[in-house]
Amino acid sequence: MMFASDLDGTLVYSHRRLAEETLNVSIRNVEVFNGREISFMTEKAIALLRDLSNEMMFVPVTTRTVEQYNRISLFREEIRPTYVITSNGGVVHKNGKVDMHWQDYIRTKINRSVASVKDVKRRIEEIAGASQLESIRVVDEFFVYLIIKPPLSPERFKDYTRLAAEIGWVFSVQGRKVYFIPSFINKWDAVDYVSKKEGKKTVYTAGDSNLDVCLIQQAEFGLIPRHGEAAVNFGHLGLTQKTGILASEEIIETILSKRLQLIPGIR
Numbered sequence: 001m002m003f004a005s006d007l008d009g010t011l012v013y014s015h016r017r018l019a020e021e022t023l024n025v026s027i028r029n030v031e032v033f034n035g036r037e038i039s040f041m042t043e044k045a046i047a048l049l050r051d052l053s054n055e056m057m058f059v060p061v062t063t064r065t066v067e068q069y070n071r072i073s074l075f076r077e078e079i080r081p082t083y084v085i086t087s088n089g090g091v092v093h094k095n096g097k098v099d100m101h102w103q104d105y106i107r108t109k110i111n112r113s114v115a116s117v118k119d120v121k122r123r124i125e126e127i128a129g130a131s132q133l134e135s136i137r138v139v140d141e142f143f144v145y146l147i148i149k150p151p152l153s154p155e156r157f158k159d160y161t162r163l164a165a166e167i168g169w170v171f172s173v174q175g176r177k178v179y180f181i182p183s184f185i186n187k188w189d190a191v192d193y194v195s196k197k198e199g200k201k202t203v204y205t206a207g208d209s210n211l212d213v214c215l216i217q218q219a220e221f222g223l224i225p226r227h228g229e230a231a232v233n234f235g236h237l238g239l240t241q242k243t244g245i246l247a248s249e250e251i252i253e254t255i256l257s258k259r260l261q262l263i264p265g266i267r
């Protein structure tokens with residue numbers, strides 16, 4: 001069995017995701033950046049995830065780069081997954097080393113792609129204009145990531161959607177963060193690669209954004225946090241009852257219960 005999960009907005013939460021109902025809940029900081037505490041989990045979720053990682057293979061699957069992933073102290077110091085998938089499926093790491101077989105596969109796809117990352121970045125800049133963009137960058141030569149100056153107008157949303165459809169990429173808006181990613185760089189393909197490599201026939205997943213929908217659709221079982229971007233159009237695939245940081249506890253508890261259901265004699 002394997003549990004492949006998105007991190008931000010699914011298991012790990014920023015300050016802006018900490019709702020009032022968490023005031024009486026024990027919360028721990030799990031990431032510091034530039035001297036600021038920026039990401040959190042509840043102590044209960046951490047304990048549950050520790051139990052889960054002892055019972056099955058836990059694979060973090062994130063749009064973060066490996067440098068951004070490594071900022072999460074929990075995964076450096078306490079829970080050390082054998083496999084980590086970063087850059088939205090672009091890079092697979094095993095015991096801290098890049099899986100070169102997967103890397104070569106992705107590079108081949110990129111080289112054969114009709115639209116180059118640099119061209120897409122240029123077209124986004126032309127559509128948005130300097131007044132709309134706070135920052136824009138190419139991530140690991142795989143995809144384009146931008147931070148917008150809110151709000152994203154309906155007209156601009158249509159422009160971005162049209163561009164993504166034209167070039168065969170995926171377009172996702174997560175608050176002020178906007179992603180343009182080639183469709184062949186996705187979380188499920190990387191998870192499927194790892195599961196087959198390790199002989200894991202049962203895969204459970206979780207994720208909050210539209211970039212995680214492929215995980216939920218293809219897995220044996222998947223959950224979307226009720227607050228997530230993906231909940232709007234894909235909630236029928238499986239939603240948590242809880243929202244915000246408390247959803248992570250529900251997700252992990254649900255996956256643990258699914259594991260018990262597969263053990264003969266336990267119902």
